[in-house]
Amino acid sequence: MPQSDSFYSTTDLSRKPGDIIAEALRHPVTITLGYKPRLVLLNIEDYERLLSQSDHRMPGTIETMPDALFSEFESAVDTYAQDDDGGRS
Structure with missing residues (x-):
């Protein structure tokens, strides 16, 4: 899965959610809060791949x-x- 190279603030997310979601469908997008990375938006296929590769112990x-x-x-x-x-x- 590609690493996130796009960063948006929570304010950006509230102002242009459609653009950010469209970008997150192509590759992971990091959402920052107070200049610190807090969330990552990613498409469902990447999310499911991460889950399938996770440690189930x-x-x-x-x-x-x-x-x-x-x-x-x-x-x-x-x-x-x-x-x-x-x-x-």
Whole structure:
């Protein structure tokens, strides 16, 4: 997806929304508030592409971890503990 190279203030957006929306359909447009970038307008195809590429991992706890993953985790911890013990004198 192309990076935004057009910047408009919120005042610009209220004064000429049609022009800015038309531009946002072609490429992302940054909206500034107080000279700071605050929002990006982009077409739905770019938005959906970003969503499909996003990381869908969910936080969890050891209690909710699947058994197979917990076994791998436990094995990794044991290996780390053995390596750490071997380096101490």
